[in-house]
Amino acid sequence: MSPARSSAEIGALYQEMILDHYRRPRNKGTLENPDASVEIKNPLCGDEIGLQVAFDGDSVSDLKFSGRGCSISLASASMMTQLVKGKHRTEIDAIRNEFRNLMIGSNSAGENDRLGSLRALSGVARFPARVKCALLAWNALESALALK
Amino acid sequence: MSPARSSAEIGALYQEMILDHYRRPRNKGTLENPDASVEIKNPLCGDEIGLQVAFDGDSVSDLKFSGRGCSISLASASMMTQLVKGKHRTEIDAIRNEFRNLMIGSNSAGENDRLGSLRALSGVARFPARVKCALLAWNALESALALK
Amino acid sequence: MELRADFPLLANNPGLHYLDSAATSQKPQVVLDALRDFYETANANPHRGVYSLSVRATECYHQSRARIAEFLGVRDSDCLIFTRGTTEGLNLVAWSWGMANVEAGDEIVVTGLDHHANFVPWQVLAMRKGAKFRICELTPDGRIDLDFLSGLLNERTKVVAFNHVSNALGTINPIAEIARLVREKADAILVCDGAQSAPHFPVSFDSLGVDFYAFSGHKMLGPMGIGGLIGKREMLEEMPPYQTGGDMIEFVHDERTTWNILPLKFEAGTPNAANAVGLAAAVEYLDNIGMDRVLSHERALMSAAQKRLAAIEGLHIYGPPPSERSGVLSFTLGDVHPHDIATILDGEGVCIRAGHHCAQPLMRRLDVTATARASFYVYNDESDIDALVAGILKAREIFGYVPV
Amino acid sequence: MELRADFPLLANNPGLHYLDSAATSQKPQVVLDALRDFYETANANPHRGVYSLSVRATECYHQSRARIAEFLGVRDSDCLIFTRGTTEGLNLVAWSWGMANVEAGDEIVVTGLDHHANFVPWQVLAMRKGAKFRICELTPDGRIDLDFLSGLLNERTKVVAFNHVSNALGTINPIAEIARLVREKADAILVCDGAQSAPHFPVSFDSLGVDFYAFSGHKMLGPMGIGGLIGKREMLEEMPPYQTGGDMIEFVHDERTTWNILPLKFEAGTPNAANAVGLAAAVEYLDNIGMDRVLSHERALMSAAQKRLAAIEGLHIYGPPPSERSGVLSFTLGDVHPHDIATILDGEGVCIRAGHHCAQPLMRRLDVTATARASFYVYNDESDIDALVAGILKAREIFGYVPV
Numbered sequence A, B: 001m002s003p004a005r006s007s008a009e010i011g012a013l014y015q016e017m018i019l020d021h022y023r024r025p026r027n028k029g030t031l032e033n034p035d036a037s038v039e040i041k042n043p044l045c046g047d048e049i050g051l052q053v054a055f056d057g058d059s060v061s062d063l064k065f066s067g068r069g070c071s072i073s074l075a076s077a078s079m080m081t082q083l084v085k086g087k088h089r090t091e092i093d094a095i096r097n098e099f100r101n102l103m104i105g106s107n108s109a110g111e112n113d114r115l116g117s118l119r120a121l122s123g124v125a126r127f128p129a130r131v132k133c134a135l136l137a138w139n140a141l142e143s144a145l146a147l148k
Numbered sequence C, D: 001m002e003l004r005a006d007f008p009l010l011a012n013n014p015g016l017h018y019l020d021s022a023a024t025s026q027k028p029q030v031v032l033d034a035l036r037d038f039y040e041t042a043n044a045n046p047h048r049g050v051y052s053l054s055v056r057a058t059e060c061y062h063q064s065r066a067r068i069a070e071f072l073g074v075r076d077s078d079c080l081i082f083t084r085g086t087t088e089g090l091n092l093v094a095w096s097w098g099m100a101n102v103e104a105g106d107e108i109v110v111t112g113l114d115h116h117a118n119f120v121p122w123q124v125l126a127m128r129k130g131a132k133f134r135i136c137e138l139t140p141d142g143r144i145d146l147d148f149l150s151g152l153l154n155e156r157t158k159v160v161a162f163n164h165v166s167n168a169l170g171t172i173n174p175i176a177e178i179a180r181l182v183r184e185k186a187d188a189i190l191v192c193d194g195a196q197s198a199p200h201f202p203v204s205f206d207s208l209g210v211d212f213y214a215f216s217g218h219k220m221l222g223p224m225g226i227g228g229l230i231g232k233r234e235m236l237e238e239m240p241p242y243q244t245g246g247d248m249i250e251f252v253h254d255e256r257t258t259w260n261i262l263p264l265k266f267e268a269g270t271p272n273a274a275n276a277v278g279l280a281a282a283v284e285y286l287d288n289i290g291m292d293r294v295l296s297h298e299r300a301l302m303s304a305a306q307k308r309l310a311a312i313e314g315l316h317i318y319g320p321p322p323s324e325r326s327g328v329l330s331f332t333l334g335d336v337h338p339h340d341i342a343t344i345l346d347g348e349g350v351c352i353r354a355g356h357h358c359a360q361p362l363m364r365r366l367d368v369t370a371t372a373r374a375s376f377y378v379y380n381d382e383s384d385i386d387a388l389v390a391g392i393l394k395a396r397e398i399f400g401y402v403p404v
């Protein structure tokens, strides 16, 4: 067994959609009057995500993120903001769990219907050193929801 | 190469004379009015030697030792006291050096005329873990001479 | 058990009778293979690399931790800190917990049975802090005197340190009773030196009732230079780090630093992943035998040896009866010094230890400067006892029998 | 040099391009053989046994010390203390010398170039003692700013800690000039982190002009978990011990303990003799190549790589020019994050490091969160550079070129 990666795995990781979100992040910036605001860092690489969330009852009415990081962490943040906006927290929790399971490689492919564009990140599961990058924004969101 | 000793080496180590000095140590006890008194210990095994020396000018007029220890350390002490009694310090220094060299295996056999009975300890050189035992009394004597 | 063939050093030296496993154990082929295999297929700096080889090294390291934690009954494997060995584990507690929690006037209790590694760090801490250093005395047969211990404990007692098994006598200490006593009479941490228990019988940290437990890999068929400290999570989380540097940090600001989570907080510097892998292979090997069988094997050798040695005139055996001892046999022979016994036994291919066994406080209490010690492990068998007995008889023959 | 065949991991993986030797090095067959050979022919607890096997283990351990001391130009080999690695060596000095000698109001100087291992221990010491923690700033190309250093030094400066070579940038620091400055303006100890110099060029401690020098075996072809601290005898003799326990004691009384002589005073617990033997084999291997050749080999690779990388549009190289750098090449590529570069390179079999390189203070000063880092050693050759360049071009291709 070779200790290195195959080019195919690399191709599966860097899908067009990921690069697109990296280069043209959605919902990047800051909210005027956030209900919750969180900053977290990945000490391994120094990447940092700031997340600001506005709530409408138990739903996320709006959110924006800021920060610097790798393509995986920023694309994951960008896709996440698109996906959770307008959703109820219980639904968000379910998505987050599903995404986590995808990252640790414990879902089968068919199960991830509600992950939408996040499925483009499924290749990350094969890169344990990068899973933390993909989860960074989600950890920030979890903290923000807990603040509410 | 076997990592253990041969029986022959053991036989060469435990010569009759060593056991005799161990069982019937010469000059064991304490001097009434010593000019120098020293106690030293071998931390490895806890063996201890006390040495008391009386001087006559630059010569050792009398000496006695006490303590507990293994056959090598006590026989060495006993033989040493016999050998150095009445001798001048420069001669004692020379004997001590010669004995040390014998212990680290750097003399040839013929050279050790003045070591007398101490030559019975020559087998110790092949047992690095025991060389310290044989030198303990001599280190005590060196300290005692330095006290003078 | 017929395991000698698994141990290259023993297999290559059929005349060698290794009876010094309490000092360090021999290593089975599978451990040496695991070490080499790591270096040949997974060697990289763990934690620090994005590339696959480093990920593999990281996985090897973490899986080894999980495997060893399982072996020692630690459900929360983050509470197993890798150290160089028992000594470092105990120093870690004495320094990190001790410097933060012990104050002048407090009391620290050790026992007369402890190895220097579980004695001196506490003595030094007591001196540094102006705390009282108290030594629990022993029964005449070398057990912790529980009444004495009970008398020592009070509300100022902050630390009680003791060993699970004495390396010098083999005494198995009643850990549950000690824990009960201490919990009842004091508000102290219980620090258990497990150097001689982890290798020899089943240990489940989660049900031991102590706060910290330290062990050494090299005494349990693993490589040198790796061991561990197990602690209760709530304590480890509150403790300040011990050594600082790479891997154990979270963020290093110019003015201050924040710490990584457990277990990394206590593992500064490049981890010794290779030796962790080697130790995991060792516990796998032990589990394949079964720790109950390890224990019964040693017990059997022990009572056989005890019987034959006790029959030698002038031979005195220290410590409690074999049923309360682990595989250690500490003895003297008339007026023949232990060093002489060991040298003569060496001539017969028998390796035993002679000296104070890093337990000078105990030697003083036994009023000896040294004992001879034979200790048994999985690879020993009756032939080792035969050689031991023959060697002792030879020593008697060389020295002649002299009763003391 | 054609050494790849000597390294089993590299020989077995012809497509692998290992460019992370600044994190840890690969191990030649001779080192793995020496390790195994120790366990198969000499394994016993050193210092503690009378029997031949233990004597042999002791001799192996001492001879290894002498061999490594010779390699590093230490005439008095008792002044080479074995540690787990650089991190432990630096913690030893910070704790043992620092706790005894640094007082409130004193000043401790480190640099913005230091690895966490030579930064955090001093920061912690300063906080504990109420001393001032001062950071020497750098020139724009990542060198220690000697004017700035000079301005920091005064009669309250007690410690100046710096690295011989930066692991993050490869900067070779002017150790003689630093020593001269410090001796002139302060009465401070000079602590040199040699983790990145000992492996890469000839080092002679006795003529370095520093008081302490720490290094790691695993970065210089040796096994994990062994390294050393070298110190001046008069300082080591005055310092209190660090860890306490077996081997480092002389006499353990109930009330107090006296210490063994150097080097044992600083080596508590069962020594890692096997890995010392492995490290001795590593320095033997390096000496057979010749450290001058090691240096010139790396220099050659370095300038070749520098030339080819500098030609890639959007690629930025950090640190001083190659002639003042050791075999480390730290870079960024447009807006492609170093983690992404490392992952894509991994797909091409190229192992590089991406991140803060345990040098967060430096990363702040460079105003980056991370860099990509390729580092070279004896087993690298032009084909590794080809693969590195190809991989970087691939990353550009995947990401498209975006200037920053």
Ligand SMILES: Cc1ncc(COP(=O)(O)O)c(C=O)c1O
Pocket (backbone or CB within 6 Å): C246, C268, C269, C270, C271, D022, D023, D084, D085, D086, D087, D088, D115, D117, D118, D163, D165, D166, D167, D193, D195, D196, D216, D358
């Ligand atoms: C410059 C420098 N100092 C210190 C260290 C720490 O070495 P270790 O992790 O082997 O203790 C390293 C390597 O990680 C280094 O490159």
Ligand SMILES: Cc1ncc(COP(=O)(O)O)c(C=O)c1O
Pocket (backbone or CB within 6 Å): C022, C023, C084, C085, C086, C087, C088, C115, C117, C118, C163, C165, C166, C167, C193, C195, C196, C216, C358, D246, D268, D269, D270, D271
């Ligand atoms: C009971 C006991 N505690 C502590 C130690 C120290 O272990 P190490 O030298 O591996 O740190 C030993 C062994 O030497 C021991 O037997």
